[in-house]
Amino acid sequence: MPSYEYVKCTDLKQAFDLLSSREQAYPLAGGTDLMVGMRGGKFTARLLVDLKDLEELKILREDEKGITVGAAVILNEIAAYEPILKNIPILAQGAHSVGSYSIRNRGTLAGNICNASPAADTAAPLYCLGASIVIAGTGGQRTVPVEEFFTGPGKTDLKKGELVHSVLVPKPYPQEKGVYIKASRTGSVDLATVGVAVQRWGDKVKIAVGAVAPTPVRALAVEEAVNEKGEKDWARAAKLVHESISPITDLRGSRDYRYHIAEVLVRRGLEQTMGV
Numbered sequence: 001m002p003s004y005e006y007v008k009c010t011d012l013k014q015a016f017d018l019l020s021s022r023e024q025a026y027p028l029a030g031g032t033d034l035m036v037g038m039r040g041g042k043f044t045a046r047l048l049v050d051l052k053d054l055e056e057l058k059i060l061r062e063d064e065k066g067i068t069v070g071a072a073v074i075l076n077e078i079a080a081y082e083p084i085l086k087n088i089p090i091l092a093q094g095a096h097s098v099g100s101y102s103i104r105n106r107g108t109l110a111g112n113i114c115n116a117s118p119a120a121d122t123a124a125p126l127y128c129l130g131a132s133i134v135i136a137g138t139g140g141q142r143t144v145p146v147e148e149f150f151t152g153p154g155k156t157d158l159k160k161g162e163l164v165h166s167v168l169v170p171k172p173y174p175q176e177k178g179v180y181i182k183a184s185r186t187g188s189v190d191l192a193t194v195g196v197a198v199q200r201w202g203d204k205v206k207i208a209v210g211a212v213a214p215t216p217v218r219a220l221a222v223e224e225a226v227n228e229k230g231e232k233d234w235a236r237a238a239k240l241v242h243e244s245i246s247p248i249t250d251l252r253g254s255r256d257y258r259y260h261i262a263e264v265l266v267r268r269g270l271e272q273t274m275g276v
């Protein structure tokens with residue numbers, strides 16, 4: 001692995017300055033994607049800008065706006081945070097699905113979405129919850145809906161010098177059940193072959209699917225059938241997920257298998273959230 005410089009930031013401005021002025025400078029959170037990617041040649045970093053000690057990014061709080069998760073909060077904390085478990089358990093399920101206990105003890109929600117894998121386990125729950133991504137840089141802060149944050153495999157809406165400050169899950173929260181269901185090869189530490197989040201909102205539903213397209217996607221045709229046309233046959237509704245996805249074949253599964261399993265998981269998600 002080529003040599004690189006490392007700076008443990010003591011304030012956010014230092015991070016913005018380094019990220020905007022230096023080439024091949026990467027924010028470092030838990031490093032569970034970044035270090036693996038550097039070793040494998042996916043990233044050639046000349047500078048790692050460590051964000052983990054920035055107090056401002058360690059915020060995990062609930063207030064009148066909703067629940068804010070700072071970029072340095074680890075996934076184990078998120079999965080155990082009482083307001084998340086009580087109000088938006090689907091996010092706790094997504095966070096808990098990532099890797100192993102030790103990976104979640106370093107890995108962050110921000111790192112999970114900034115890595116921008118279509119299989120990121122927290123993405124589909126965030127889509128169903130209408131989360132916003134708070135982005136910060138030398139020019140100030142801006143907020144983008146999570147569905148606009150992912151722009152392609154490994155690509156996000158972040159511009160040079162910017163970083164994710166926090167993720168906001170806004171109020172009102174859904175009052176009903178949500179589930180994140182992940183199919184993977186081993187049932188233990190593995191990325192999703194397909195991941196499906198289904199969140200009931202009153203008598204409506206929101207559905208998002210990961211690992212079946214260049215970014216996580218909403219299953220809009222299924223949502224329309226259930227929410228607008230009153231479809232109650234979940235098996236028939238779930239078939240419509242095919243209209244929203246364009247899976248590829250890779251080491252985790254074939255294209256055809258992904259079409260099939262996405263449909264199965266959407267049906268199960270509808271049964272579990274909307275009733276059998």
Ligand SMILES: Cc1cc2nc3c(=O)[nH]c(=O)nc-3n(C[C@H](O)[C@H](O)[C@H](O)COP(=O)(O)OP(=O)(O)OC[C@H]3O[C@@H](n4cnc5c(N)ncnc54)[C@H](O)[C@@H]3O)c2cc1C
Pocket residue numbers: 026027028029030031032033034035036051071075097098099100103106107108109110111112113114115119120121122158162163164165189190191192
């Ligand atoms: C063994 C193993 C198993 C895994 N299993 C899973 C799994 O089951 N599901 C899953 O979804 N993922 C999995 N992962 C991937 C990884 O653990 C998660 O994506 C994790 O959430 C990444 O968080 P991190 O803090 O370690 O990110 P890092 O590795 O620190 O960063 C990831 C990327 O985001 C950038 N970044 C980090 N923070 C910021 C920020 N605040 N602003 C802008 N850019 C930022 C970095 O520069 C880098 O490009 C696994 C990884 C390993 C090694």
